[in-house]
Amino acid sequence: MKVAVLGVGGVGQVFASEIVKADYLDQLLLGDIVTEGAEKLAGKLRHQAKAEIIVKKVDAGKVEEIEKVLKGIDVVLHAGLPAFNFNVMEACINTATNYIDMACASPAGLKEQLQWNDKFKAAGILSIMGLGCDPGFSNIAARYAVDQLDHVDEILIRDGDNSEIDYNGFCSLFSPQTAIEECLAKPNYWTADKGLSFLPEPFANREKFEFPEPIGLLDCYNVEHEEATTLGDTIGKTKGCQYVDFKYALDPDFVNTVKAIGYLGLNSDKDINVKGTKVSPKDVVVAKMPKPTELAGKIHGYSCIGAAVKGTKDDKKKEFFVYTMANHDEIYEKTGHQATVWQTGLPPAVAVDLLAQGKLNDKGCIPPELIDPVPFLTRLKERGMYWDVIEKTSPVTQMATV
Incomplete structure (x- = not known):
């Protein structure tokens, strides 16, 4: 099998480092507009793999x-950046190449990508939208929990991290562009009666969510995300689900800084004139932030992503939290990467495994929750990504005490 990764940043490096372990790999192509990092990675991988490793410059x-x-x-x-998803999808249709991405530009952008379903079916290829950790693992975790229930009330995706970072300044553990964009957008959620809906302001509905130990309680906020765009319609409503949302645990300093960026208009992509030079405000902000790869080894704590699904089974109330957790220091010691990019890069590698094994035969455009969760989660654990299930049960009705 010949595999390519376009965008050889932190997540692209994790994916490439995982894929070269596969016996089915014949060729790995590393493509980026700046090839210095790709060439450095290729030099390392050539010592580990029998497959051909090539680097190409691509815009x-x-x-x-x-x-x-x-x-x-x-x-x-x-x-790469979600803004280029459609360009890569168009090229894939023309070259009959199966396509995976890890994020969309917006809920509307994701819906538009899914509308390319017929084009991909006609080309005889598969397109998976949003297959990282969240979205991605989170969708598949939700599907796994939904499959255990007779009736579903709500699906809640939660992302928490209790880490301290050896960096004196504003930073993000994943793409700074994406972090700023999704945190300042109007948060989306889904209800059975209204479908996809939006809250009027960013950072809405703060609540404390209890993540598994050693993380515990963290303040979480509604944030724009892919899961709430699809989960209700694809796997929720057939079992009576009434509500879906995504919440992100955020430090108060991060929230206040992002709010200030928004107040000042520094999240804008439109060029402004500064002393005769045209610059994009967001580009300036991002340029002053460290790349996620530069934080490897400087993050100390745990990252947890999961799906809390509430409903009933055999007339008993049940709540599942299907989650993955990783320690940044342990992941760095084993792989040289920080946990957030590592957790994001493994799920697409698993999808490629399943394609190569003939266990993922879909054609067209699908969100991750339409992948059979059992073989996916089995293979994910084989690749070293831990996941587990917390289950709570209680009777729907209780006998009154006399």
């Missing part, structure tokens, strides 16, 4: 360039 803003590098490629992971 994801140009469909024709993407097509040139994807000719003959069986599957590509787009690990």
Whole structure:
């Protein structure tokens, strides 16, 4: 099998480092607009793999360039900015290359990507939208829990991290561009009667959510995210689900800094004139933030992502929390990566495993929750990504005491 990754940042590096372990791999192509990091990674991987490792310069803003590098490629992971998803998808249709990405530009963008379903079916290929950790693992965890229940009341995706970071300044554990964009957007949620809906202001509905130890209680906020865009319609409503949302545990300093960025208009992509030079305010902010790869070894604590699904089974109330947890120091010691990018890079590698094994035969465009969760989660654990289930039960009705 020939595999490509476009965008060789932190997550792209994790994915590439995992894929080279596979016996089915014949060729791995590393593509980026700046190839210095890709060349450095390729030098390391060539000592670990029998497969051919090649590096190509490619501008994801140009469909024709993407097509040139994807000719003959069986599957590509787009690990670049979501703004380029459609360019890579178009190239994949023209080259009959299966497609995976890990995030969308917005809920509307995700819905538009899913509308390419017929195009991908006609090309005889698969497109998976949002297959990282969250979205991605979180969707599949929700599907696993939903499958255990007769009736579902709500699906709640929760992301928490209790880490301290050896960095004196504003930073994000994943793509700074994506972090700023999704945190300042109007948070989305889903209800059975209204479908996809939006809250009027960012950082809404703060609540304390209890993550598994050693994390514990963290303040969580509604944030724009992919899961609430699809889970209600794909796996929720058939079992009576009434509500879906995503909440992110955020430090007060992070929240206040992002709010200030929004108040000052520094989240804008539109160029402004500064002393005769045109600059994008958001580009300036991002340029002053460290890349997620630069934080490896500087993060100390635990990262947890999971799906809390509430409903009933055999006339008993049940609540499942299906989650993955990782220690940043342990992951860094084992892999050289920080846990957040590592957790994001493994799920797409598992999808490629299943494609190679003939266990993922879908065609068209699908969100991750439409993947069979059992073989996926089994393979994920085989690749070293821990996950577990917390289950709570109680009777629907209790006998009155006399």
